[in-house]
Amino acid sequence: MLYLDNAATTPIDPRVKDAMIPYFTDMFYNPSSVYSPARKVRAALNESRGFVADSIGADSGEVFFTSGGTESDNWAIKGAVVASARGKHIITSRAEHHGVLYLCQHLEKLGCTVTYLPVDSEGFVSPDDVEAAIRPDTCLISLMLANNEVGTINPIRKYGEIARKHGVLLHTDAVQAVGHIPVNVDDLCVDLLTLSAHKFYGPKGIGALYVRKGTKLSPVFHGGAQERNKRAGTENVAGIIGMGAALKICLEEMSEEKVRVSKLRDDLAQAILDGIPHTSLNGAKGENRLPGNVNISFRFIEGESLLLHLDMQGCCASTGSACSSGALDPSHVLMSMGLSHELANGAIRFSLGRGNKHEDIDALMKILAPSVTKLRNLSPLYDDFIKN
Numbered sequence: 358m359l360y361l362d363n364a365a366t367t368p369i370d371p372r373v374k375d376a377m378i379p380y381f382t383d384m385f386y387n388p389s390s391v392y393s394p395a396r397k398v399r400a401a402l403n404e405s406r407g408f409v410a411d412s413i414g415a416d417s418g419e420v421f422f423t424s425g426g427t428e429s430d431n432w433a434i435k436g437a438v439v440a441s442a443r444g445k446h447i448i449t450s451r452a453e454h455h456g457v458l459y460l461c462q463h464l465e466k467l468g469c470t471v472t473y474l475p476v477d478s479e480g481f482v483s484p485d486d487v488e489a490a491i492r493p494d495t496c497l498i499s500l501m502l503a504n505n506e507v508g509t510i511n512p513i514r515k516y517g518e519i520a521r522k523h524g525v526l527l528h529t530d531a532v533q534a535v536g537h538i539p540v541n542v543d544d545l546c547v548d549l550l551t552l553s554a555h556k557f558y559g560p561k562g563i564g565a566l567y568v569r570k571g572t573k574l575s576p577v578f579h580g581g582a583q584e585r586n587k588r589a590g591t592e593n594v595a596g597i598i599g600m601g602a603a604l605k606i607c608l609e610e611m612s613e614e615k616v617r618v619s620k621l622r623d624d625l626a627q628a629i630l631d632g633i634p635h636t637s638l639n640g641a642k643g644e645n646r647l648p649g650n651v652n653i654s655f656r657f658i659e660g661e662s663l664l665l666h667l668d669m670q671g672c673c674a675s676t677g678s679a680c681s682s683g684a685l686d687p688s689h690v691l692m693s694m695g696l697s698h699e700l701a702n703g704a705i706r707f708s709l710g711r712g713n714k715h716e717d718i719d720a721l722m723k724i725l726a727p728s729v730t731k732l733r734n735l736s737p738l739y740d741d742f743i744k745n
């Protein structure tokens with residue numbers, strides 16, 4: 358199996374699994390119980406909170422565990438709207454994850470107003486556009502740190518400085534960035550930050566929301582007093598332990614791994630662009646791209662058909678976000694970057710990670726080029742192109 362879909366999810370690191378196992382067995386206690394074994398579980402949970410906080414330059418008291426990226430995005434945005442004294446205007450971009458975009462569309466139905474900023478041809482949001490969109494009733498700016506489809510890393514600090522100048526909160530969805538590139542909440546100048554463990558070799562169904570001290574944020578889950586009365590529900594203890602262990606490993610290995618995976622990314626992109634005609638790279642051309650992201654448009658063919666061909670030969674990749682795989686609509690991210698329907702429909706995302714080696718590029722190229730040729734030979738678009 359050639360796994361090139363690490364942006365959809367990553368395999369759990371065996372060291373993370375080992376750290377989690379006791380919390381499914383001997384250490385099964387509810388951390389809210391008062392007896393001593395339960396207090397040990399509470400202590401382990403808080404130690405994990407410390408690892409998560411350290412990994413983003415936050416204090417432990419600013420980290421709240423959630424069920425993952427989607428919940429954290431929903432909480433950050435809904436919580437800021439409900440708590441806002443300024444008004445109910447939200448600024449976001451057209452290239453955000455559906456966890457943000459679909460929520461914003463829902464909030465519009467409930468009376469909020471939303472500005473969806475454009476992105477440029479590489480997927481960047483312009484800081485000038487952010488500043489121009491701020492109104493007296495703006496309560497929140499929500500812009501992602503790194504795009505899940507094309508890997509573009511936005512200049513979040515610039516947005517943060519603008520947000521502070523105008524007294525508006527800034528939330529960033531850092532799901533694709535945390536664990537892969539350095540992330541520091543003070544350097545980024547953010548008030549709210551979303552992370553999710555299954556994108557950095559931790560378990561699924563566990564994430565966190567960073568909430569800067571003093572930020573006014575209403576809870577979305579009501580019930581028990583867990584997470585300091587901010588997020589009710591018995592904690593996913595094993596998940597929390599796994600998330601902390603995964604982040605600790607990522608931090609230790611990040612500087613080497615970032616260089617190694619970035620080189621693989623560049624070599625893979627070059628191999629495709631040089632080896633297969635009528636291909637183009639989508640996303641940022643320079644430094645500001647996630648280490649593992651290669652997003653390529655193959656002219657004259659459908660990305661979905663190519664994916665199925667690759668799957669039949671044991672290769673896993675994606676057309677974009679895992680949630681929209683299987684949908685035949687062109688990617689909203691690529692369309693917002695100004696790609697034609699044809700180029701957006703013909704795009705594939707290969708995302709590299711810890712398990713990938715240079716041999717994987719050779720293995721992919723052996724099956725990719727013949728698959729593209731086969732599909733193009735069946736394509737009326739290609740036929741027209743050849744004849745003209």
Ligand code: PLP
Nearest residue numbers: 425426427454456505530532553
């Ligand atoms: N935000 C981004 C940028 C993502 O890539 C994802 C997952 O693909 C999410 C949010 C949702 O995270 P989760 O799967 O933990 O709900």
